[in-house]
């Protein structure tokens with residue numbers, strides 16, 4: 282994997298970028314994939330519903346409203362994401378089971394960890410445009426994440442797609 286978000290940002294100054302306000306909880310700190318989105322608040326039934334779907338080459342971006350009150354993902358959902366082939370999950374909110382998350386070899390970014398679980402009512406919106414940290418995050422766009430932040434492009438950068 283020889284790309285860097287810094288180099289890609291220099292090459293694509295028009296790209297949307299998100300600063301690295303996230304902590305990396307997963308086994309991979311560098312990952313990339315086609316974006317799917319979710320907008321939820323302290324309810325993670327939809328997180329499970331989407332992660333149950335085939336995720337090969339995809340990254341789920343969850344706008345949890347920045348709430349740190351409940352965890353939107355834990356060890357079970359992280360393992361489910363890995364089993365379904367997801368490249369990563371970005372949570373603008375909290376996660377839990379951090380000791381388990383680091384054993385899961387995908388990208389798992391979140392603001393922080395908290396022990397409390399989320400509601401399971403299924404409220405929220407799937408595959409809607411998100412506005413996160415000043416960036417537009419659109420379903421179908423392509424996300425690349427590394428230690429410096431996240432970068433979004435309408436399509437995979439040339440040479441970047443095969444790099445896992």
Ligand SMILES: O=C([O-])CC(=O)C(=O)O
Nearest residue numbers: 354355356357358398399
């Ligand atoms: O099920 C949940 O609410 C989140 C969780 O703890 C897990 O994924 O293991």
